[in-house]
Amino acid sequence: NAGVMQNPRHLVRRRGQEARLRCSPMKGHSHVYWYRQLPEEGLKFMVYLQKENIIDESGMPKERFSAEFPKEGPSILRIQQVVRGDSAAYFCASSPGGGNQPQHFGDGTRLSIL
């Protein structure tokens, strides 16, 4: 029974390139959340998605960041024209429903910007 799968585990990009982070939720889970963790800080909510819908994107930067969760396939967090400040660990979580359903986290993608 696989947990939340994120890939890649580590991603290195040069400034100006694009970063694509993928997340496959646990089996039976249709709700996906993305969080960002800067060094020595807690996790900060970015976006909450259900299949083909963005439910809450209040934590997403206004520019360069986008997220999707298509009908088929993993959820994608896309960062265009990356800058040094985008270096962080990006975590995906999933739950079977919204509300008070506990979120199960993946091991994260560590993004490094050269």
Added chain:
Amino acid sequence: AQSVTQPDIHITVSEGASLELRCNYSYGATPYLFWYVQSPGQGLQLLLKYFSGDTLVQGIKGFEAEFKRSQSSFNLRKPSVHWSDAAEYFCAVGALGTASKLTFGTGTRLQVTL
């Protein structure tokens, strides 16, 4: 807006000693409260959660937490710490109706000495 404060950045305890990690939250109504543990390079694992009912909740790995509304606290406890408990611990709060959006504290790093 909800917020979480973990006043202790770093705690060191001896193996076998008792442990209490502090968490204070700010939210205008009944919150949903969680404790997660993160080992280096890993994702977050749910230790326990509080939604309603009994204010003393039991979790995995021998952990428990007590919800005290009057103090806006949800402290994590363990009677006897094991060396394998060394990790980062995060308290999180979710709002009623929008519990999907978790707000995390900055974490407490636990070191266990032998």
